[in-house]
Amino acid sequence: MYIDKKEVLRYLGYHSKKIDTITNEIIDTCIEEIKEIANFNYVYRIFPIEKKDKKIFLEGTSLIFESKNLYAHLLNSKKCALLAVTLGNIVDQKIRYYSKINLSKSLIFDAVATTAIESICDEIEENIKIIAKKYGLHITNRYSPGYGDFPLSYQPKIIHLLDAQKKIGLTATPDFILIPRKSVTAIIGLEDKPSINKLSSCAKCSQNRTCIYKKDGDTCEYKKNNR
Numbered sequence: 001m002y003i004d005k006k007e008v009l010r011y012l013g014y015h016s017k018k019i020d021t022i023t024n025e026i027i028d029t030c031i032e033e034i035k036e037i038a039n040f041n042y043v044y045r046i047f048p049i050e051k052k053d054k055k056i057f058l059e060g061t062s063l064i065f066e067s068k069n070l071y072a073h074l075l076n077s078k079k080c081a082l083l084a085v086t087l088g089n090i091v092d093q094k095i096r097y098y099s100k101i102n103l104s105k106s107l108i109f110d111a112v113a114t115t116a117i118e119s120i121c122d123e124i125e126e127n128i129k130i131i132a133k134k135y136g137l138h139i140t141n142r143y144s145p146g147y148g149d150f151p152l153s154y155q156p157k158i159i160h161l162l163d164a165q166k167k168i169g170l171t172a173t174p175d176f177i178l179i180p181r182k183s184v185t186a187i188i189g190l191e192d193k194p195s196i197n198k199l200s201s202c203a204k205c206s207q208n209r210t211c212i213y214k215k216d217g218d219t220c221e222y223k224k225n226n227r
């Protein structure tokens, strides 16, 4: 598992600020600890899709996505991959533990865990890219419940369709929070031609107020295209 320190610093809000030696050492320790204890697991499936009346139908299932922003994201897609990824319960337990005994370490540990799960998602995305290539298709960026007008209420539906509770121990609370907390569900489109994915505008994005990319004068697409 690769954990990019620059990303950790970004989550911590350091941007271009200089980092002190102690914080630097805590980050290194947390990176090692997450690598040691994370029991990451994932599941994904690829479905042909049909689009009608601004709705997206996953063929062979009863799942229908109703979201203008996701519809736009999958505009040129013939298929889509649903994925669910988790770092497992022990990481959550450690975050809770550090929050009781060492608040600053718990914040750093949390940021390292977030970086780790994003990095695993990137690796899975690469696998899906290889599969898409076999179909002669290209992939879109990831799109998750909570982005734009795509509601969090799709979390349990995705979990159910992927049988993710049984396969990777992922569940959602009645208010759609993923458990374990350091988990992600997402959708990736498989399309004929690589489109420049204009994600939902920042104004429509649920992360608009807290967006870590914007704080740095970036956008999420910028990050994606400049990796």
Ligand code: SF4
Binding pocket: 199, 200, 201, 202, 203, 205, 206, 207, 208, 209, 211, 212, 213, 214, 218, 219, 220, 221
């Ligand atoms: S840059 Fe940030 S606010 Fe804008 S769409 Fe991406 S994640 Fe959302």
